[in-house]
Amino acid sequence: MGNYKVGIIGCGGIARDHVRAYSKIPNVEIITGAEVDSERREKFAEDYNLKTSYESYDEMLDKESLDLVNVCTWPKTHYDAVCKAACSGVKGIMCEKPMATNLDEADKMLEACRENNVRLAIGHHHRFDPQLVKAKELINEKVIGELVLLWGHCSLDLLNNGSHVVDMINFLNNDQEAKWVMGQIDTRNKRKGYVNHPDMVAEDMALGRIFYKNGVRATVELGEFAPQTWQFHAVGTDGIIDVNVPDGPSLRYMSTDTNGWVVPELESCDPRNAEMVELIKAIEEDREHISSGKVGRNGLEIIMAVFESSRSRRLVELPMDVKDNPLENMMK
Ligand SMILES: NC(=O)c1ccc[n+]([C@@H]2O[C@H](COP(=O)([O-])OP(=O)(O)OC[C@H]3O[C@@H](n4cnc5c(N)ncnc54)[C@H](O)[C@@H]3O)[C@@H](O)[C@H]2O)c1
CATH class of the missing domain: 3.40.50.720 (NAD(P)-binding Rossmann-like Domain)
Incomplete structure (x- = not known):
């Protein structure tokens, strides 16, 4: 080097x-x-x-x-x-x-x-978290059959922890392009300067549904009722993978070929x-x-599409042509 x-x-x-x-x-x-x-x-x-x-x-x-x-x-x-x-x-x-x-x-x-x-x-x-890297490997080895559904949640708002959640979902789906996004957000408290984003507005809760070009569907959930564990589930035609289950192992999977949950060994890594x-x-x-940056933009577009879907009350096809921030416009 x-x-x-x-x-x-x-x-x-x-x-x-x-x-x-x-x-x-x-x-x-x-x-x-x-x-x-x-x-x-x-x-x-x-x-x-x-x-x-x-x-x-x-x-x-x-x-x-x-x-x-x-x-x-x-x-x-x-x-x-x-x-x-x-x-x-x-x-x-x-x-x-x-x-x-x-x-x-x-x-x-x-x-x-x-x-x-x-x-x-x-x-x-988090793309370097050993449990996430291994989960992606298991998905690609078809250990749970064909991937059908991804679900991820975390505390805070979409542009904060949600940025990671959406990115991790994209990562698990091999950075496939999203076809459309549907979402809803709650802005009850009109949050401004929430936690370590003093220059931003933020929603209280968000729910996003992503449909990818490879047919995989994903749901992301952010806000006060979603715990801080970066929890993920991947559902396939033959099984399920759990990542970061509270009080559970950081990774486990079960399929029609296993006798109950399997907890794989993970390599150690400092993601940062x-x-x-x-x-x-x-x-x-x-x-x-x-x-x-390109991968980061893909995740950002999904987040902006959740905001835009909530604003316009319809699903949003990607690529989207709205280039400003619909959440900021809604909060004005
Ligand atoms: N990857 C992660 O897991 C992770 C974790 C925490 C924070 N972050 C991100 O890092 C960023 C900073 O978060 P933080 O927790 O360190 O916040 P922070 O408030 O602790 O630090 C940000 C610093 O930037 C300084 N700053 C602001 N505007 C500036 C400017 N124009 N020029 C020079 N300095 C300026 C502030 O004075 C402050 O000291 C945010 O975008 C946050 O989302 C990422």
Whole structure:
């Protein structure tokens, strides 16, 4: 592996996980950070011995010569930070989820990275969770026959934890394209600045139904009645796979060929470290990241289609032509 100099944009909670993930990779050095909150900026620079730190990421990108930039700010900044980082001469960008807050932003991010030959990855690190990787393997080995139905749920809102849930469903279905989406959301509390997304609006609960081109159907459920376990079920013609069942094993399956539940052995993996290693490999092998910007856009489109379906009270065919955020429009 070559040498990589990294700059972090947004030095809050998740940025510290990114630093830890990089610390296990040789020849990677976090050299700088940009953070608007001066106290956080100084503490971050001190904790990780940064050579420099900046209030503005424009200045950081202008003055530093970086190979990688990690965008760890709140969602509305992702678009501007990624586009500017892409034009600054970096080789790769790891942008936290959600990729963007609407499809117009996502398309411009993809274009900026394409034009500058920059590898863009989105922080959907659950793609590297051993139980999810194994579940996908079992699905592809047809251990439960033909895949029919996927179901996933989690707490919080669609653009927050839902970004992972939809991405994990897409991953389990081998990133097949969705044909249409139907959804409903509840906006009783008109949430603004919910948890670590102070610049966003958020729904209270969401239900989405996705129909994929390969005939697989999926249901995603977010909000207060959905526990935080990233729980998934995959139903096939001959069996079922459960992922992250509360108080159960992280993976189990049952089929017409098994005598009750089978709990497979899992390889250990640090998903956060794996997503950074994958970014460097994608650069060096001149290929897309497993969680590429394009894959991230697919998930974002499904989320936007759930909002649009709720707004328009009909199913939404993909690709959808609405490029702004229907949830924001509804909340106005
Ligand atoms: N992949 C995951 O599992 C995961 C987990 C947590 C958070 N996240 C994502 O990471 C992002 C950040 O979340 P967090 O929990 O770290 O939030 P946070 O509030 O702890 O940190 C974000 C930081 O960005 C800074 N910031 C905001 N605008 C900025 C700007 N223009 N320039 C420089 N700094 C700026 C804020 O001051 C703050 O310190 C969110 O998009 C969130 O969804 C992902």
